[in-house]
Amino acid sequence: MARQDFRERLATGKPLVLDGAMGSELQRRGVWVSHGATKDKLGAWSATAMRDAPEVVREVHEDYFKAGADIATTNSFWTNSVKLGLVGLGDKAAEYTRLAGRLAVEARDRLRPGAYVAGGMAPPHGGRAPVDPIDLPREFAMQARALKEAGVDLLLVEYIGYVDDIVAAIEAVQPAGLPIMLGLRHITDEGDMQAGETFEQLVTALGPRKVDAILLMCSKPAAISAGLPRLRRAFAGPIGAYPNIGYTRASDPLDEGHQWHGLDTESYTPRHLAEDGRTWLAMGAQILGGCCATTPDHIAALRKVVPGAL
Numbered sequence: 221m222a223r224q225d226f227r228e229r230l231a232t233g234k235p236l237v238l239d240g241a242m243g244s245e246l247q248r249r250g251v252w253v254s255h256g257a258t259k260d261k262l263g264a265w266s267a268t269a270m271r272d273a274p275e276v277v278r279e280v281h282e283d284y285f286k287a288g289a290d291i292a293t294t295n296s297f298w299t300n301s302v303k304l305g306l307v308g309l310g311d312k313a314a315e316y317t318r319l320a321g322r323l324a325v326e327a328r329d330r331l332r333p334g335a336y337v338a339g340g341m342a343p344p345h346g347g348r349a350p351v352d353p354i355d356l357p358r359e360f361a362m363q364a365r366a367l368k369e370a371g372v373d374l375l376l377v378e379y380i381g382y383v384d385d386i387v388a389a390i391e392a393v394q395p396a397g398l399p400i401m402l403g404l405r406h407i408t409d410e411g412d413m414q415a416g417e418t419f420e421q422l423v424t425a426l427g428p429r430k431v432d433a434i435l436l437m438c439s440k441p442a443a444i445s446a447g448l449p450r451l452r453r454a455f456a457g458p459i460g461a462y463p464n465i466g467y468t469r470a471s472d473p474l475d476e477g478h479q480w481h482g483l484d485t486e487s488y489t490p491r492h493l494a495e496d497g498r499t500w501l502a503m504g505a506q507i508l509g510g511c512c513a514t515t516p517d518h519i520a521a522l523r524k525v526v527p528g529a530l
């Protein structure tokens with residue numbers, strides 16, 4: 221089946237299934253993702269998998285497509301020169317970003333040619349002033365170019381939470397000329413943005429800068445349930461969500477015995493994600509997937525309640 225233009229597909233209003241976690245899934249499959257980490261900071265996270273285990277990254281993409289994902293996110297979350305620079309690989313940023321794009325595109329072409337690939341990227345310092353205002357626009361522009369060269373269908377600016385960062389990020393990636401989805405992180409239990417800013421303030425600040433969809437991500441499922449109706453009121457375009465189900469700030473990234481999978485994923489099963497997915501569809505969500513600690517089984521369960529597989 222020929223792949224429909226992504227914006228045209230969104231405009232149909234039909235729902236789409238986004239894939240699940242990459243970093244925690246690599247970790248679950250035995251890939252060490254804590255190079256450059258300190259006791260309380262993540263280091264380069266999944267970026268070094270482009271050097272250490274690209275074949276595992278490929279397998280994860282394949283497994284999510286087999287589970288029914290309509291959109292894969294490339295493993296380029298932190299393949300920027302800041303994070304890779306922590307482990308002496310700063311000059312590999314563009315190369316690893318392109319490779320991340322190609323692995324997802326190849327898996328898609330082979331398994332689900334009607335599906336989409338989103339080129340993902342996150343703020344190199346997690347939104348920390350005064351460094352991110354300097355590094356974020358440069359790194360995002362580089363990643364957007366590299367991902368476009370790799371053939372992705374759209375960009376996913378994610379794990380971002382402050383309005384100033386978001387505006388800078390959208391301006392940095394817009395020249396690539398691809399559709400843009402925005403993934404807002406760490407939604408509070410009350411359903412607000414992490415620093416007390418409102419969705420209305422975000423939409424106002426974005427002004428004429430075009431964002432094709434806004435999703436709530438890397439937040440507890442309950443926070444997403446609280447936030448989606450607020451986002452719906454503030455933003456008229458397509459919305460969605462991909463919760464994390466196992467990440468806590470208390471995680472020690474250097475604890476080799478510690479599996480993110482072992483946190484609260486025992487109590488939040490694929491069936492729970494499917495049940496929440498139904499609720500979120502009813503709240504107006506069009507794009508649903510999973511963040512930290514979700515697995516292909518979660519996406520397969522979600523697929524069963526989201527109609528219209530590509």
Ligand SMILES: [Zn+2]
Binds near residue numbers: 437439512
């Ligand atoms: Zn996450």
